[in-house]
Amino acid sequence: MSNFVQLEINERNRWVYFTNYRWVAHLVYWIWVLIVSTIMPAKGPITPSLVFNHFFLSNIVIATFFYLYCLYFIPYFFKRNKNMQFWILLILSYFVIVAIDIFFGRAFVHLTDPVEIDRHLSFSRIYFSKLVSYLLNFFFFSIMLFFMEKNEEDSTLLELEKEKKEIEQVKLDLLKTNINPDFLMRSLHQLKESAKIPEETTPEAILTFSDLLRYRLYRGRQLYSPLKEELFAFQSFVHFIGLDHLHHQLHIKFAVQGLDDDKYIAPLSLVNLLEIFCKATNPNEVLLEIIVLIESDELHLEMQYGSDVTAQLLTDLEEYQSNYSQLYGDAIKLHAERAEKDHTFFVRLTLPLLEKQVLAQSV
Incomplete structure (x- = not known):
C-alpha cells in the first residue's frame, strides 16, 4: 500500500470518527432529556404513549429549532461572516417557532402524567413561559455545541499537523528513492x-x-x-x-x-x-x-x-x-x-x- 493511499484512508477515517462522535454526543443529550423531562417526573408506568407525547411530540418543535440553528444558521451564515443575517434569522425563528410550538402542543400533544396541562391558560402566559424554557435549553445546547466544536477543532488541528508531517515524510521518501x-x-x-x-x-x-x-x-x-x-x-x-x-x-x-x-x-x-x-x-x-x-x-x-x-x-x-x-x-x-x-x-x-x-x- 502506498503512503499516499494510506493518507487518504486516514483522512476518511478521521471524517468518520468526527461524524460518529457528533451523533453519539447528540444521542447522549436526548437520552438525558428523556430521563430528566419524561421518565423522572412520571408518576405512573412508562408507556409508549407517555414517551410519544411527553418526549417525542413535546420536543419535536424545539428540536427543529436547535437543528435549524446547528445545521443551517451556523454553517451558512455565522461561519461565512454573515453576522447580521445570522442574528436576524436566529431571533425571528426563536420568536416564531415558540408560537408554533404552542399551537402544535394544543392540537397534537396530550400531556396527562404527572399533571394534565391546563388548556385554559392564556396564550401570552404560555408564550412567555415557553420563551424562557427555549432560552434556557438554547443556552445549554449552545454550550454543548461549543465544546463539541472546540474539541473537534483541536483534534482536527492535531490530525492536520500529523498528516502534514506524514506528507513531508512521503516527499522525503520519494527523494530518497529518486536515485x-x-x-x-x-x-x-x-x-x-x-x-x-x-x-x-x-x-x-x-x-x-x-x-x-x-x-x-x-x-x-x-x-x-x-x-x-x-x-x-x-x-x-x-x-x-x-x-x-x-x-x-x-x-x-x-x-x-x-x-x-x-x-x-x-x-x-x-x-x-x-x-x-x-x-x-x-x-x-x-x-x-x-x-x-x-x-x-x-x-x-x-x-x-x-x-x-x-x-x-x-x-x-x-x-x-x-x-x-x-x-x-x-x-x-x-x-x-x-x-x-x-x-x-x-x-x-x-x-x-x-x-x-x-x-x-x-x-
Missing part, C-alpha cells in the same frame, strides 16, 4: 567489471559505494541532516568517481570554504545534484569544478561543467529544483547558464541551513 536506476545499475556493473581486474582500488570503491547507499537509506528519511555528514557523503561520492577512473569520464575538483559545525541541511541535496552530472554521458573526459561556500544560514554551491549542456541535463536540474522546492519553498535557488565562448556550463545553487539550536526548537 537514478540507470546510474545505479551502471555503477554496480562497473564495480562488477572492476572486481574481475586485480586492482588495489576495487575493494575501496565497493566499500565507498556501500557507504553512499547506506547514507541514502538512513539519512534520506529525515527532514534535515547534519551538514558535516552531507559533505562527507558528497566527498565520498567524489572519491568513488575518482576510484572508478576506468569507466567514469568525469573528473572532479572539489573545495569547501566555511565551517560546517552545528549546521543542518536538506538530506541528499548535494548528493542528488552530483548524481545528475554522473548520469550525463560524454565520450570525452570532462572536468567538473565544485566550490561550496558555507555561511551562517545558507550554503552556496557553484559548479563549472567543462562541456556543453544536454537537454536531459537541463530536464534533470529542473526536476531537482521542483522536488526540493516542494519541501523547502523559495529558499531553494538554482540558476544555470551556458557560456557560449568555451562551451562550459555553470550551475549556482543556494540551499537553506539551520543551526542546531533552531532545529531543536522547530522539531
Whole structure:
C-alpha cells in the first residue's frame, strides 16, 4: 500500500470518527432529556404513549429549532461572516417557532402524567413561559455545541499537523528513492567489471559505494541532516568517481570554504545534484569544478561543467529544483547558464541551513 493511499484512508477515517462522535454526543443529550423531562417526573408506568407525547411530540418543535440553528444558521451564515443575517434569522425563528410550538402542543400533544396541562391558560402566559424554557435549553445546547466544536477543532488541528508531517515524510521518501536506476545499475556493473581486474582500488570503491547507499537509506528519511555528514557523503561520492577512473569520464575538483559545525541541511541535496552530472554521458573526459561556500544560514554551491549542456541535463536540474522546492519553498535557488565562448556550463545553487539550536526548537 502506498503512503499516499494510506493518507487518504486516514483522512476518511478521521471524517468518520468526527461524524460518529457528533451523533453519539447528540444521542447522549436526548437520552438525558428523556430521563430528566419524561421518565423522572412520571408518576405512573412508562408507556409508549407517555414517551410519544411527553418526549417525542413535546420536543419535536424545539428540536427543529436547535437543528435549524446547528445545521443551517451556523454553517451558512455565522461561519461565512454573515453576522447580521445570522442574528436576524436566529431571533425571528426563536420568536416564531415558540408560537408554533404552542399551537402544535394544543392540537397534537396530550400531556396527562404527572399533571394534565391546563388548556385554559392564556396564550401570552404560555408564550412567555415557553420563551424562557427555549432560552434556557438554547443556552445549554449552545454550550454543548461549543465544546463539541472546540474539541473537534483541536483534534482536527492535531490530525492536520500529523498528516502534514506524514506528507513531508512521503516527499522525503520519494527523494530518497529518486536515485537514478540507470546510474545505479551502471555503477554496480562497473564495480562488477572492476572486481574481475586485480586492482588495489576495487575493494575501496565497493566499500565507498556501500557507504553512499547506506547514507541514502538512513539519512534520506529525515527532514534535515547534519551538514558535516552531507559533505562527507558528497566527498565520498567524489572519491568513488575518482576510484572508478576506468569507466567514469568525469573528473572532479572539489573545495569547501566555511565551517560546517552545528549546521543542518536538506538530506541528499548535494548528493542528488552530483548524481545528475554522473548520469550525463560524454565520450570525452570532462572536468567538473565544485566550490561550496558555507555561511551562517545558507550554503552556496557553484559548479563549472567543462562541456556543453544536454537537454536531459537541463530536464534533470529542473526536476531537482521542483522536488526540493516542494519541501523547502523559495529558499531553494538554482540558476544555470551556458557560456557560449568555451562551451562550459555553470550551475549556482543556494540551499537553506539551520543551526542546531533552531532545529531543536522547530522539531
